[in-house]
Amino acid sequence: MEKEDKQASRREFLRNIAYGAGGFLLTSAVGIAWNIEKDDRKVKVVVVDFTKCTGCRTCETVCSGYHHKQTFGTTTIPGLVNPYKGNILVHHFTPDIDVTLVCSHCKDAPCIAACPVTPDLITGHKALYRDAETGCPTNDTDRCLGCRECARACRNIRTGTIRPNAETHKPEGICDQCNGNLQCVKYCPFKALEYKEVDYERAYAGMSPEEIGKRLIRQFYS
Amino acid sequence: MNMESNSHPGYYGKLLEVNLSTGEIKKSNLSKQILKDYLGGRGLGTKLLFDRLPNPGVDAFSPENVLLFMPGPFSGLPLPSSSRTCVVTKSPRTSPLKSPYPKASTISYSNIGGFFGPELRFAGYDGLAITGKAAKPVYLYICDDIVEIRDASQYWGMGTEELETRLTQDLGSASFRSCYIGPAAEKLVPLSSVLNTAARAAGRGGTGAVMGSKMLKAVCVHGTGIPNIADPILFNELLEKTRNSFAQDTPSRQWWRAEGTTGALEASSKSGTQAVKNYSEGTFSEIQKIGTGASRKEIWKRDFGCYCCNLACKKSGIAKGAYGNIVHDGPEYETGSMLGANLLIGDLAGLTKCIGIADDLGLDIISAGNIIGFLMEAYDKKLIDKAFLDGIDLTWGNVDSTIALLRKMGANEGVGKVANQGVKKLAEVIGKDSSHFAIHVKGHELAGWNVHKELQELGISYATANRGACHMNGGFATSQNNSTITDSLGICNFVGEWYVNDISFVNIMSAITGTSWSEGELQKAGERIYNIEKMFNYREGFRREDDNLPERFFTDAYTAGPAKGIKVDRTKFEQMLDVYYDSRGWDKISSRPKPEKLMELNLGYLTHIS
Numbered sequence: 001m002e003k004e005d006k007q008a009s010r011r012e013f014l015r016n017i018a019y020g021a022g023g024f025l026l027t028s029a030v031g032i033a034w035n036i037e038k039d040d041r042k043v044k045v046v047v048v049d050f051t052k053c054t055g056c057r058t059c060e061t062v063c064s065g066y067h068h069k070q071t072f073g074t075t076t077i078p079g080l081v082n083p084y085k086g087n088i089l090v091h092h093f094t095p096d097i098d099v100t101l102v103c104s105h106c107k108d109a110p111c112i113a114a115c116p117v118t119p120d121l122i123t124g125h126k127a128l129y130r131d132a133e134t135g136c137p138t139n140d141t142d143r144c145l146g147c148r149e150c151a152r153a154c155r156n157i158r159t160g161t162i163r164p165n166a167e168t169h170k171p172e173g174i175c176d177q178c179n180g181n182l183q184c185v186k187y188c189p190f191k192a193l194e195y196k197e198v199d200y201e202r203a204y205a206g207m208s209p210e211e212i213g214k215r216l217i218r219q220f221y222s
Numbered sequence: 223m224n225m226e227s228n229s230h231p232g233y234y235g236k237l238l239e240v241n242l243s244t245g246e247i248k249k250s251n252l253s254k255q256i257l258k259d260y261l262g263g264r265g266l267g268t269k270l271l272f273d274r275l276p277n278p279g280v281d282a283f284s285p286e287n288v289l290l291f292m293p294g295p296f297s298g299l300p301l302p303s304s305s306r307t308c309v310v311t312k313s314p315r316t317s318p319l320k321s322p323y324p325k326a327s328t329i330s331y332s333n334i335g336g337f338f339g340p341e342l343r344f345a346g347y348d349g350l351a352i353t354g355k356a357a358k359p360v361y362l363y364i365c366d367d368i369v370e371i372r373d374a375s376q377y378w379g380m381g382t383e384e385l386e387t388r389l390t391q392d393l394g395s396a397s398f399r400s401c402y403i404g405p406a407a408e409k410l411v412p413l414s415s416v417l418n419t420a421a422r423a424a425g426r427g428g429t430g431a432v433m434g435s436k437m438l439k440a441v442c443v444h445g446t447g448i449p450n451i452a453d454p455i456l457f458n459e460l461l462e463k464t465r466n467s468f469a470q471d472t473p474s475r476q477w478w479r480a481e482g483t484t485g486a487l488e489a490s491s492k493s494g495t496q497a498v499k500n501y502s503e504g505t506f507s508e509i510q511k512i513g514t515g516a517s518r519k520e521i522w523k524r525d526f527g528c529y530c531c532n533l534a535c536k537k538s539g540i541a542k543g544a545y546g547n548i549v550h551d552g553p554e555y556e557t558g559s560m561l562g563a564n565l566l567i568g569d570l571a572g573l574t575k576c577i578g579i580a581d582d583l584g585l586d587i588i589s590a591g592n593i594i595g596f597l598m599e600a601y602d603k604k605l606i607d608k609a610f611l612d613g614i615d616l617t618w619g620n621v622d623s624t625i626a627l628l629r630k631m632g633a634n635e636g637v638g639k640v641a642n643q644g645v646k647k648l649a650e651v652i653g654k655d656s657s658h659f660a661i662h663v664k665g666h667e668l669a670g671w672n673v674h675k676e677l678q679e680l681g682i683s684y685a686t687a688n689r690g691a692c693h694m695n696g697g698f699a700t701s702q703n704n705s706t707i708t709d710s711l712g713i714c715n716f717v718g719e720w721y722v723n724d725i726s727f728v729n730i731m732s733a734i735t736g737t738s739w740s741e742g743e744l745q746k747a748g749e750r751i752y753n754i755e756k757m758f759n760y761r762e763g764f765r766r767e768d769d770n771l772p773e774r775f776f777t778d779a780y781t782a783g784p785a786k787g788i789k790v791d792r793t794k795f796e797q798m799l800d801v802y803y804d805s806r807g808w809d810k811i812s813s814r815p816k817p818e819k820l821m822e823l824n825l826g827y828l829t830h831i832s
Contacts, residue, residue: 054527054534057337061300061530070454077458080299082344082448084397091396092337094386094420095549096526096538189302189469189532190525209396220523221540221549 041107042197043135046088046175046184048100050216052192055090055098059184059193063088066183067176087175088184089161091209097216099209100192102175102184103137103161107200111137111150111162111171134177137162144170158206231452232295232734233257237270238347238369240362242436243285243354247369252348258737258747259824262294262348264331265710265751267310270351271329272754275312278761279323282314282330282428283410283435285355291342291401291441292350294712295734298343298449301461302468303714305528307339307401308332309424311432314412315589315644316664316690321763328664328759330427330689331709334401335528336418339712341399344445356437361402363393364443374439379405381582385440386420393442400442404584407434409634411642413589417581421536421551422528425586427666427689452736460730467724468532468717475533478716479525481514482535483555488513490559490671494785495680497564497670499618500595501661501774504672505783508568512558516570526551533716543571545621550578559670560591565598565624572621579625583632589644592667594627596645596660605654612636658773664764666690673775674788681790682798685769688755699805703748710751750823753815756808757828766813769799 063086065078091099109130117127127144128137137150146169154162163173182195204212229235235257237250252266260266267290274288281287290310297304313330342350345366352362356371359378363370377385382404389400400418407414407430414430415423424430451457468475477485487509490496494504510516521541527534538551553562553573561567561576580587594616600606601616608615612630614637616623630638640651645667649660661668663684668691673681679697686702687695694715696702708718711727721727728739775790803810807819817829 051524054525054531056527056529056531056534058300058530058532065300072455075455077455080448080451080454080457082446083300084446092419093396094383094390096419096421096524096536096551098526187465190534220538222547 041200043105043107043200044177044195044197045105046102046177046182047194047196047198047202049192049194050099052190053090053098053100054190054192055092055096055100056189057083057090058187058189059088059100060084060086060090062086062183062187066178085172087161087173089173091213093213093217095217095221097213097220099212099216101159101161101209101212103173104159104206105135105200106158106206109137110153110157114149114153116147116149117143117145128171131176136176137174138176139171139174141168141170146170158208160208230254230257231450231736232731233262233348234343234346234449236347238350238364240350240352240369240371241354242352242356242360242371242438245371247371249347257295257348258735260751261707261710261747262297263292263306263308263710263712264310264333264706265747266349267292267308267331268329268751268755268758270349271310271312272758274351274353278763279321279325280312281325282312282327282432285353285436287312287353287432287435289352289429289432289436289438290349291338291352293339293343293348294710295731297339297712299451299457299734300530301713301730302464303528303531303533303717304712305335305337305340305531306333306709306712306714307342307424308709309334309401309416309429311427311429313666313689314410314428314431314435315666317646318664318763318765318768320765320767323763326762326764328666328689328762328764329755330429330432331755332416332424332426332429332689333709333715334416334418334422334424335714336422337399337529338401338418338443340529341443341445343449344447345443346445346447350441352436352438355435359408359437359439361440361442362438364441364445365398366445366447377439378408380439381405382417382420382584383582389440389442393444395444398442398444400440402440403430403433403438404582404632406583406585406632406634407431408439410434411585411631411634412644413586413593413631413642414584415586417584420581421538423581423584423586425588426692428586430584430586451734453733457730457733460725460733464721464725464730468720478533478535482537484514484517484537484553484558486555487553487558487563490555491563492784494675494780494783495672497559497592497595497661497668497672499566500564500592500599500659501668501672501772502599502659502778503780503782504674504785505780506563506566506568507782508566509563511568512553512562512570512573517553520570521574528714531714531717535716541571541574545571545575548574548578550574550581552577556670557587557591560588561594561624564591564595564670566619567621567624568619569621572624576621576624576628579628579632583628585628585632588669589667590628590631592661592669593631593641593645593648594624596648596656597627597641599659600652600656605652605656610637658777661772661774663687663691663770663772664768666692668772669693672785673771674780674790675785677790677795678798681771681775681795682802685771685795685799686802688752688759699749699752699802700745703745703752706751707744707748710748746823750825753806753819753823753825754828756813756815757820757825757831760812760814761831764813766799766803766811769813771795
């Protein structure tokens with residue numbers, strides 16, 4: 001019995017190594033930030049086609065405008081806001097590469113993991129939590145402490161899309177998918193953005209702009 | 223955020239002024255009147271320069287000269303193709319035939335795309351004016367209200383390619399947008415440019431050289447604001463209308479997206495309007511080797527564009543071959559014409575190498591190609607020898623020799639030093655009637671469009687442009703006023719026509735500023751700007767005689783192509799000039815704007831200039 005258990009656990013151990021190693025190799029090759037596990041879940045996100053994106057930043061302007069609407073009497077229109085205040089950002093590199101990024105919907109959500117606020121007994125939500133419908137990390141500003149741990153986690157190991165607000169320090173820049181009415185997708189002049197269901201394990205998922213930039217430079221200019 | 227009280231809707235009413243001699247930094251006020259009269263960009267830049275240079279004959283390289291970076295009222299707003307900034311200064315390139323002032327030169331203005339102008343407006347400024355000269359290399363750091371003159375010794379000598387990456391790294395954020403010079407401008411090579419993203423340039427007119435003369439390596443800006451506008455609801459309607467209109471896939475837009483200006487290479491050569499073999503021909507037999515087809519096949523990998531532009535006319539890629547791997551953008555019409563067709567270079571990889579070197583050094587590729595073409599002809603005709611060229615065997619179509627000469631020019635060494643003075647001075651140095659084929663107007667080299675077939679459109683454009691030969695000027699007063707307006711609003715010239723036809727600038731100006739603009743008023747502003755530029759030049763000593771064309775166009779006919787046998791008729795040209803001056807309300811003998819015209823444009827205070 002003991003020998004069988006030992007053999008079983010040894011097999012398990014080797015299998016985990018293989019998974020880890022294979023996962024590591026596959027991760028680097030395809031370009032995913034987290035370790036692969038067998039997981040068929042899909043996620044609906046904004047996906048960027050880097051062969052079509054020209055770095056024009058129209059997406060930045062419509063995103064920031066949509067999320068800072070202005071109302072005059074009964075008329076509500078998009079705001080006129082600095083484009084860095086949106087939830088999508090274009091990172092330009094030389095040689096000419098544009099890495100357009102939104103929240104990657106990391107499967108393991110290190111941002112939420114980093115949130116120190118005690119989960120609500122009923123909802124299970126910390127201050128930062130996954131929206132049940134969209135899966136978007138969403139912040140309860142009433143409970144948020146402004147500790148910036150979510151932004152730190154995002155910046156250190158993932159895309160860096162979470163920005164602490166300059167005054168409140170609470171997280172901003174997280175794509176909320178515009179209630180299903182994706183502005184960036186609608187207005188991109190080059191149809192480089194798509195809102196679609198994809199695997200969690202997809203190219204560039206959770207990667208920093210610098211990492212993606214390096215890969216794109218290799219892809220385009222070699 | 224937008225309906226607050228704002229005395230300058232559409233603008234901040236603020237000019238950032240930096241004196242590099244004293245280190246003084248101030249934010250001056252711009253009056254509502256000056257903004258209404260001169261719009262922004264090129265117009266406002268010229269007006270500010272003229273006011274700050276009360277005496278003619280200022281040496282362009284003196285600390286007294288002012289270097290201005292001027293976005294327009296559209297800059298920073300998400301209007302399609304609102305990416306442009308106009309760099310304005312007194313020219314280190316041009317000179318009149320006669321003047322009491324040894325350092326007489328014209329106004330110089332040059333447009334640059336990318337993302338710099340919008341960012342300057344995000345930071346809270348309608349423009350940046352730099353005077354003086356720093357004691358050692360510096361760069362300007364602008365982050366909203368924070369403005370600092372910082373040590374740039376670690377960047378001095380750096381090419382633009384490396385500098386772009388280093389600046390982004392050192393500033394710790396890719397959201398800083400920078401304009402900078404290459405090593406050529408540091409050595410005061412007169413044809414030096416100002417660059418942005420290592421791929422865009424305020425190429426013409428030596429603005430980079432002026433920046434180098436101030437020991438200023440770069441201007442780096444980041445901003446977190448956005449200008450207030452008067453009527454957000456109306457603006458939003460117009461913005462939507464503009465976006466929808468520009469989204470229509472017209473053949474013209476398709477062409478821009480697919481080919482950029484590169485497509486014009488084969489078209490121009492085919493129609494006999496290209497600068498070929500130092501302008502002695504208008505058609506290049508090997509143009510298809512460096513045109514769109516060849517580029518797409520051998521080099522291009524992606525399209526990229528400027529702020530909010532849906533044309534993405536720039537194409538970047540990698541050229542492989544005898545010159546190693548060259549990662550760069552282009553060729554575009556001008557770079558392909560001037561370093562390609564004009565030099566009879568049909569080697570695409572070699573051409574890309576030359577373009578990359580010129581951009582990295584920070585040289586005006588149009589002028590460089592023109593100068594090299596002139597020297598190729600002089601060498602071919604044995605008016606100069608190898609010794610003059612420091613041993614460079616500068617034969618037609620010779621890529622290696624072109625590279626060698628570009629490097630000499632970038633280093634301002636040997637033959638490069640005399641070449642950098644431009645074809646006008648080169649012809650004086652070489653003599654032997656070489657001025658016959660020195661292709662310049664007022665000392666500024668012509669660009670990739672040849673004149674013979676298009677005397678009105680191109681000949682008048684080149685001859686009468688206020689910055690010296692300019693292919694973007696226009697052949698009629700109205701088209702010149704229109705391009706002036708576009709240059710003053712911050713909009714890219716390539717889409718100006720669509721704005722005018724589909725949306726109208728005045729509708730947008732009215733929504734932004736809250737004052738009702740009419741077409742007539744806007745046209746008048748364009749005309750006013752053009753006239754104040756002209757008065758600046760007139761004050762320096764420029765006259766009708768300077769509105770001339772190179773001798774070659776009147777005597778040397780092409781031997782090939784659809785324009786074969788055509789020569790420009792001198793009488794016809796002078797007649798066109800007469801008609802042009804009449805249409806402008808300028809004196810036909812001197813070219814001086816008549817007092818009535820100046821009064822009409824509220825420029826009465828300039829009538830004393832004689």
